[in-house]
Amino acid sequence: MITVTHVSKEFKLTKKSRNEMGEAYRNAKTITAVDDVSFECPPGRVFGLLGPNGAGKTTTLRMVATMLKPTSGNITVAGYDTQIDPQKVRERIGFMTGQTALYDRLTPNEMVRYIADLQGMNVKEFKSRRDQLFDVLDMHDFANRRIARLSTGMKQKTSIARTIIHNPEVIIFDEPTVGLDVMTSRRIIELIRTCREEGKTILFSTHRMEEVKLLCDDIAIIHQGRLFFCGKLEDFESQMTFDSFEDEFIHMTTEA
Amino acid sequence: MNQFIIIFKKELKDILRDRRTIIMMIIVPMVITPMLIVGILKIQRMQLEKAKAKEIRVAFLGKENAPKLYQIFEKGEKIVLIDNFPEDSITASIASEEIDGAVIVHSDFPANIESDRQGKIEVYFKSSEAYGSAIKRMTDLIESYDEQIVEERIDRLSLDKDLFDAVAIIEMDVSSVQERIGKIAGGYLPYMFILFSFMGTMYPGIDLGAGEKERGTLETLLSSPANRLQIVLGKLGVVSLSGIISALIAILGIYVAIQMIEDIPADMLEVILDMLGFRIIITILTLVIPIAIFFAALVLSISIYAKSFKEAQSIITPMNMIIFIPVMIGLLPGIELNAKTALVPILNVSLASKDLLAGTINPFHLVEVYLSLFLLAGIAVWGCVKWFNREETLFRT
Numbered sequence: 001m002i003t004v005t006h007v008s009k010e011f012k013l014t015k016k017s018r019n020e021m022g023e024a025y026r027n028a029k030t031i032t033a034v035d036d037v038s039f040e041c042p043p044g045r046v047f048g049l050l051g052p053n054g055a056g057k058t059t060t061l062r063m064v065a066t067m068l069k070p071t072s073g074n075i076t077v078a079g080y081d082t083q084i085d086p087q088k089v090r091e092r093i094g095f096m097t098g099q100t101a102l103y104d105r106l107t108p109n110e111m112v113r114y115i116a117d118l119q120g121m122n123v124k125e126f127k128s129r130r131d132q133l134f135d136v137l138d139m140h141d142f143a144n145r146r147i148a149r150l151s152t153g154m155k156q157k158t159s160i161a162r163t164i165i166h167n168p169e170v171i172i173f174d175e176p177t178v179g180l181d182v183m184t185s186r187r188i189i190e191l192i193r194t195c196r197e198e199g200k201t202i203l204f205s206t207h208r209m210e211e212v213k214l215l216c217d218d219i220a221i222i223h224q225g226r227l228f229f230c231g232k233l234e235d236f237e238s239q240m241t242f243d244s245f246e247d248e249f250i251h252m253t254t255e256a
Numbered sequence: 257m258n259q260f261i262i263i264f265k266k267e268l269k270d271i272l273r274d275r276r277t278i279i280m281m282i283i284v285p286m287v288i289t290p291m292l293i294v295g296i297l298k299i300q301r302m303q304l305e306k307a308k309a310k311e312i313r314v315a316f317l318g319k320e321n322a323p324k325l326y327q328i329f330e331k332g333e334k335i336v337l338i339d340n341f342p343e344d345s346i347t348a349s350i351a352s353e354e355i356d357g358a359v360i361v362h363s364d365f366p367a368n369i370e371s372d373r374q375g376k377i378e379v380y381f382k383s384s385e386a387y388g389s390a391i392k393r394m395t396d397l398i399e400s401y402d403e404q405i406v407e408e409r410i411d412r413l414s415l416d417k418d419l420f421d422a423v424a425i426i427e428m429d430v431s432s433v434q435e436r437i438g439k440i441a442g443g444y445l446p447y448m449f450i451l452f453s454f455m456g457t458m459y460p461g462i463d464l465g466a467g468e469k470e471r472g473t474l475e476t477l478l479s480s481p482a483n484r485l486q487i488v489l490g491k492l493g494v495v496s497l498s499g500i501i502s503a504l505i506a507i508l509g510i511y512v513a514i515q516m517i518e519d520i521p522a523d524m525l526e527v528i529l530d531m532l533g534f535r536i537i538i539t540i541l542t543l544v545i546p547i548a549i550f551f552a553a554l555v556l557s558i559s560i561y562a563k564s565f566k567e568a569q570s571i572i573t574p575m576n577m578i579i580f581i582p583v584m585i586g587l588l589p590g591i592e593l594n595a596k597t598a599l600v601p602i603l604n605v606s607l608a609s610k611d612l613l614a615g616t617i618n619p620f621h622l623v624e625v626y627l628s629l630f631l632l633a634g635i636a637v638w639g640c641v642k643w644f645n646r647e648e649t650l651f652r653t
Contacts, residue, residue, distance in 0.1 A: 011647075011648075012648065062475075062651070065475075065478075065479045066478075066479070067475065067478045067479060067650075067651075068647055068651070069647070086483075087481050087483060090479055090480060090481045091481045093479060094479075095475060095476065095479035097472060097475060099471070099472030100472070101471065101472040101473045101475060101476045102471070102473065103266075103270055103471070103473060104471070105269075105270050105273040105274060106266075106269070106270065110266075110269070114262070114266050115476070115480065117262045118259055118262055118263075118477075118480040118481060118482050119480065119481060120481065146273075162476070172479075
């Protein structure tokens with residue numbers, strides 16, 4: 001379970017960024033990336049955080065994953081407050097982004113072992129989980145090859161394995177399919193579905209509307225740091241004024 | 257297992273598989289150090305031999321005014337004498353290196369010598385020519401001629417030779433061979449290992465900071481249960497170790513280079529090898545450890561701030577120059593290790609190594625150097641940890 005309550009995040013502005021951002025920010029000291037956002041992701045459901053680029057999705061996910069501290073408000077993950085027990089939170093999450101985020105000079109086996117060690121898994125537990133994942137993802141053939149020499153698909157499989165090696169209760173996906181081909185994107189979508197079936201809490205950010213329809217049970221629409229909608233996907237669809245999901249989304253964000 | 261150790265082991269494995277790091281950390285100091293030392297000495301010797309072997313062309317004008325001197329020149333090795341050279345073209349011919357020098361003995365010379373006065377001989381040369389040795393070879397011959405004349409005069413007048421050498425200086429150098437070598441070569445040794453300990457931290461430092469950002473793996477690491485202190489210490493440990501190994505290999509390189517230099521007298525070689533003994537090397541290494549930690553913290557702080565490998569490289573590379581200012585000051589004559597210089601980082605390592613090699617280190621100053629270095633390393637590590645904890649640094653866009 002993830003609970004985000006009245007969370008805001010401000011970033012200090014440097015002189016250079018003030019100049020780059022134009023007249024509106026000429027005298028501003030800070031910029032609000034996330035503004036009073038609240039939502040709840042229950043286990044066994046996929047929660048989609050939607051919004052255009054720069055909406056505040058990544059900042060929100062980073063706060064949930066304890067990488068950033070909220071300026072105000074609080075977040076709990078699996079019952080632990082991200083600011084009071086950040087380590088306990090990190091022990092219970094898997095974090096995956098569009099980048100494969102792997103060490104080129106390690107092998108998939110070493111990469112997965114590194115994360116398992118950091119997560120404090122014992123050897124027996126690790127070996128059985130690794131074998132299970134390598135079977136499902138069909139990774140045995142390249143498990144001991146350097147990551148630099150692997151194909152994109154193989155890298156993506158390794159990235160999946162390292163995200164869930166410690167069997168986390170909560171998985172955070174930050175635009176996981178960006179820049180991927182259809183086959184690899186499909187694999188990620190399958191992974192998200194499997195995690196849902198296993199009763200995990202899934203927080204997933206995207207700006208691809210087709211993925212929302214395919215996967216999400218609940219959605220939150222965020223734009224310029226503020227929440228525009230938060231609820232069940234079917235509730236959103238029932239109150240749509242446009243025929244397509246995409247048109248509705250564009251209308252909503254441009255109106256704002 | 258402690259997260260710090262897990263990160264340290266992984267980062268070590270990772271950088272040891274990086275060809276660039278291996279080249280900078282091991283190959284460069286191992287190859288460059290002996291090449292520099294042996295190479296420079298070899299080139300110097302070759303130049304000297306070439307200068308000796310070179311045949312010089314000398315115009316001799318006024319042969320009839322000093323026939324004995326002419327004979328000495330004729331017997332001189334590798335000298336081609338040219339008679340009847342036009343006097344007015346001497347300057348131009350030497351400038352264009354058509355001839356290497358000229359000797360002019362004027363007509364009043366014999367009369368002056370016969371009447372026991374001083375005769376003047378003009379010698380033309382070009383000090384800027386490649387070897388600059390023509391003047392020395394010509395004056396050596398003229399001086400031997402001068403000695404002959406003086407001896408003849410002393411004999412003729414039945415005088416005592418000591419009349420002209422009133423004072424004989426007998427030099428009694430109380431410094432040991434170790435002290436002399438230590439003071440001369442001692443300055444260059446720290447130059448080498450400070451250079452390499454910095455270069456050794458460069459690539460791993462950039463790779464483990466900016467490289468991590470560029471690959472997108474920083475988020476993976478930050479979302480693991482390891483806290484930021486453990487992450488920084490794990491990385492710092494590996495980067496520092498790389499700097500220390502580099503410096504150690506550079507010292508080994510110097511050791512190898514000395515054995516490769518052919519004409520070091522046996523007694524001097526014994527002193528040098530004794531100087532580079534186990535105890536001294538270990539003491540110098542203990543000076544390298546805090547300086548390598550300082551370099552590692554500095555490089556890693558910049559690297560973690562940079563957005564990319566390239567940006568980190570462009571900030572860190574010019575730092576080579578800044579770091580070498582104190583090292584170069586340490587090479588200047590008159591700069592000694594004292595209570596004040598012992599507190600100046602880098603310079604103190606340079607001066608302390610010089611004194612350690614010469615065997616003249618003051619223990620009080622050495623303690624001061626250690627305190628100053630460990631304090632500096634501590635501040636740098638603390639700064640690096642603080643820096644790593646800043647959201648603005650980690651997620652700089």
